[in-house]
Amino acid sequence: MAEAARRAEREVDRIDLTPRFTAADAVRLNNMFRGVDTSEMLRTVLGEQMVGDVALVSSFGAESAALLHFVAAIDPNVPVLFLDTGKHFPETLAYRDELAARLGLKDLRTLTPDAEVIEKRDATGLRWSYDPDGCCEIRKVVPLEKAMAGFDASITGRKAFQASTRNALPRFELDGDRLKVNPFANWTKADLDAYFVEHDLPQHPLVAQGYLSIGCAPCTSVVKPGEDPRAGRWRGWEKTECGIHTPIDDNDPNLPVF
Ligand code: SF4
Numbered sequence: 105m106a107e108a109a110r111r112a113e114r115e116v117d118r119i120d121l122t123p124r125f126t127a128a129d130a131v132r133l134n135n136m137f138r139g140v141d142t143s144e145m146l147r148t149v150l151g152e153q154m155v156g157d158v159a160l161v162s163s164f165g166a167e168s169a170a171l172l173h174f175v176a177a178i179d180p181n182v183p184v185l186f187l188d189t190g191k192h193f194p195e196t197l198a199y200r201d202e203l204a205a206r207l208g209l210k211d212l213r214t215l216t217p218d219a220e221v222i223e224k225r226d227a228t229g230l231r232w233s234y235d236p237d238g239c240c241e242i243r244k245v246v247p248l249e250k251a252m253a254g255f256d257a258s259i260t261g262r263k264a265f266q267a268s269t270r271n272a273l274p275r276f277e278l279d280g281d282r283l284k285v286n287p288f289a290n291w292t293k294a295d296l297d298a299y300f301v302e303h304d305l306p307q308h309p310l311v312a313q314g315y316l317s318i319g320c321a322p323c324t325s326v327v328k329p330g331e332d333p334r335a336g337r338w339r340g341w342e343k344t345e346c347g348i349h350t351p352i353d354d355n356d357p358n359l360p361v362f
Contacts, residue, residue, distance in 0.1 A: 124282055125155075125283045129276075130274070130276045133149075133275070133276040134275055137276075142174070142287050142288065143178075145275070146175070150178055150179055151178075158182065158255060158259060158285070159259070160175050160184045161248065161259070162185070162261065163186070163261075163318070164186060164196055164199055164200040166308050166318050166333075167261060168261055168308075169203055169207075169307075170261070170296050170300060170303075171288060172184065172203055173305055176208060180208050181211055182211070185251055186215065187215050187247060191243065191321055192321060199306075200212075217242055217243045218242075226239060232322045255282070256282055258283075258285070259285045262286050262288070263289060265333070266332070274286065274289060275287065275290070316336065319337055324337060325339045
């Protein structure tokens with residue numbers, strides 16, 4: 105009896121080190137939803153809690169309204185995480201507020217960098233100009249990592265067409281031991297444009313000025329005709345992603361076919 109009680113106590117004390125998700129889970133989900141339309145896929149994933157507790161990460165950029173509308177139509181209570189780096193265009197902050205009200209987002213969370221860290225590592229606010237990776241690290245990557253501690257998966261608005269580095273973007277991918285869900289991975293620009301028209305969604309005000317992908321003001325420029333939509337991000341640097349997403353390897357044998 106005493107031994108049984110000790111055993112039970114030991115079992116309670118044991119720390120569960122099982123990873124939330126593995127690469128096999130991403131492959132399984134990609135296969136499971138191959139050929140399934142986006143709405144049915146996302147309704148099933150959210151409705152059946154297939155990826156656990158999930159948050160939508162949005163930049164409230166050029167195309168964000170489509171995914172925000174898409175998810176809010178299924179469940180407006182899904183937490184929406186917005187990284188306020190302190191470097192956004194004022195138009196982006198206004199657009200965030202406009203969309204949140206219009207779409208009825210019930211759980212918008214604005215994440216800010218740690219003030220002490222900014223004081224120590226970017227007191228002048230110019231780190232973006234000589235070390236954009238370091239700047240993204242303290243203003244985006246770390247705050248998002250902290251916020252994601254309570255979640256098992258994130259939903260992103262990335263699309264394969266946005267850049268050559270995203271050509272092979274899958275719908276589900278492993279992100280540490282979490283999953284990333286990319287519902288629009290195989291959507292085209294025409295699909296998105298049609299979605300905006302169908303649902304009468306407002307455009308980010310800078311799109312009309314030629315900003316096709318919109319991030320922080322110092323690192324975003326107008327895209328020229330024929331360029332990748334993300335060509336205006338970190339122009340002049342090798343950098344293509346801010347660190348919260350990594351470029352997709354086109355040669356990965358586990359990548360799915362839609
Ligand atoms: S996008 Fe530019 S300003 Fe924004 S966090 Fe990254 S380097 Fe800094």
